[in-house]
Amino acid sequence: MGRDHLTLIKSNFRKTTLIYSSMQIFRLFKYLALSILICFFVGCSQRKNSPSEKDNSEKAYFTLDDFKSVEKIDAHVHVNTEQTSLIQQAEEDNFRLLTINWDDVNDPPPMEIQQEFAIHQLKAFPERIAYATTISIKNFNNDDWQEQTIAYLKNSFAQGAVAVKIYKVIGMSLRDKNGNLVMIDDPRFDGIIDFIVKNNIPIVGHLGEPKNCWLPVEKMTIKGDKSYFHDHPEYHMYLHPEFPSYEAQIDARDRMLEKHPDLKFIGAHLGSLEWSIDELAKRLDKFPNMTVDMAARIPHFQYQAKTNWQGVHDFLIKYQDRLLYATDIVTNGTEDPSVLKKDAHDRWLSDWKFFATDETMQASEVEGEFKGLKLPRDVIHNLYRKNAEKLFFGDRKTKR
Ligand SMILES: [Zn+2]
Numbered sequence: 470m471g472r473d474h475l476t477l478i479k480s481n482f483r484k485t486t487l488i489y490s491s492m493q494i495f496r497l498f499k500y501l502a503l504s505i506l507i508c509f510f511v512g513c514s515q516r517k518n519s520p521s522e523k524d525n526s527e528k529a530y531f532t533l534d535d536f537k538s539v540e541k542i543d544a545h546v547h548v549n550t551e552q553t554s555l556i557q558q559a560e561e562d563n564f565r566l567l568t569i570n571w572d573d574v575n576d577p578p579p580m581e582i583q584q585e586f587a588i589h590q591l592k593a594f595p596e597r598i599a600y601a602t603t604i605s606i607k608n609f610n611n612d613d614w615q616e617q618t619i620a621y622l623k624n625s626f627a628q629g630a631v632a633v634k635i636y637k638v639i640g641m642s643l644r645d646k647n648g649n650l651v652m653i654d655d656p657r658f659d660g661i662i663d664f665i666v667k668n669n670i671p672i673v674g675h676l677g678e679p680k681n682c683w684l685p686v687e688k689m690t691i692k693g694d695k696s697y698f699h700d701h702p703e704y705h706m707y708l709h710p711e712f713p714s715y716e717a718q719i720d721a722r723d724r725m726l727e728k729h730p731d732l733k734f735i736g737a738h739l740g741s742l743e744w745s746i747d748e749l750a751k752r753l754d755k756f757p758n759m760t761v762d763m764a765a766r767i768p769h770f771q772y773q774a775k776t777n778w779q780g781v782h783d784f785l786i787k788y789q790d791r792l793l794y795a796t797d798i799v800t801n802g803t804e805d806p807s808v809l810k811k812d813a814h815d816r817w818l819s820d821w822k823f824f825a826t827d828e829t830m831q832a833s834e835v836e837g838e839f840k841g842l843k844l845p846r847d848v849i850h851n852l853y854r855k856n857a858e859k860l861f862f863g864d865r866k867t868k869r
């Protein structure tokens with residue numbers, strides 16, 4: 470209560486003493502004070518608990534309990550099996566899945582077998598799953614490689630593939646006839662990319678690796694990368710300076726995008742720009758047809774949120790139309806179904822907590838605590854469903 474109110478009450482009190490008895494004055498004062506108090510509290514409570522305002526603020530955000538009721542898409546998984554455990558868990562948790570084929574002779578099963586699994590699951594769960602085919606680099610140095618690749622893609626599209634994966638082997642292990650590493654901006658890819666664009670099919674490109682791969686282990690940001698590259702020195706590029714640098718990988722990808730402005734390109738794993746929301750923002754500004762998936766890189770958002778919560782929060786809001794929720798969960802049918810289901814559920818729920826709530830939390834790959842981003846509902850719908858729906862699930866019927 471302010472000083473002016475007290476002065477007014479005191480002066481009113483002095484005037485009334487001339488007319489009323491002391492008892493009447495006491496009652497009047499008590500009544501007046503009580504009225505002021507009631508007005509004050511009623512006013513305050515109306516301001517705080519106005520029903521419409523409360524409803525609106527609750528409607529603006531989801532809670533942890535909304536996890537199952539909201540339709541979601543995980544835009545990067547690998548279902549390399551006819552087993553259905555992961556798809557069952559997706560049904561329980563209200564997810565659709567994009568399963569992605571890859572081509573790497575050192576990482577079986579072969580892409581043709583992966584495609585068989587994908588088509589099998591697509592037939593069994595047409596509403597639940599979509600698949601991305603891939604291109605083979607096995608016979609890259611043969612004269613008919615381009616023709617063979619286009620024939621394979623035609624067949625994949627006819628069977629329902631909605632995207633094409635290109636894999637990091639391009640840039641990191643594929644060599645030409647002279648033994649030189651082949652980067653993704655090599656002109657031999659142009660005819661194939663043009664064919665994919667003509668079919669209005671997006672490319673999911675995993676090119677390069679996280680920047681941590683080119684750093685010494687002690688300078689890496691997240692625990693997952695530290696242990697992975699410690700255990701796999703053969704893939705730790707810091708130890709292999711004879712291979713292209715991180716920047717060379719990113720530049721080759723960018724030059725390929727410059728050559729193909731109509732290509733709908735999804736940069737897998739935050740487009741290998743996971744280490745900096747500012748660098749990622751620059752690429753999204755430069756390439757309007759570029760989207761990125763978050764597969765296996767959400768810990769990098771969490772790591773940055775530890776010191777720049779507002780920056781990560783605002784980045785996700787600004788680029789809400791250009792980001793896809795994704796995990797990179799892999800199943801090859803050898804896992805214990807109940808363990809696989811629980812792991813998938815825990816992962817999906819933990820990520821939901823990070824994006825939808827502002828709870829303080831921890832994650833296995835990040836040291837220390839960080840706070841959830843509490844993104845508005847509309848943003849969650851875009852990240853979790855609408856963007857992926859437009860790219861992969863929209864007009865599947867017309868393609869078949
Ligand atoms: Zn993957």
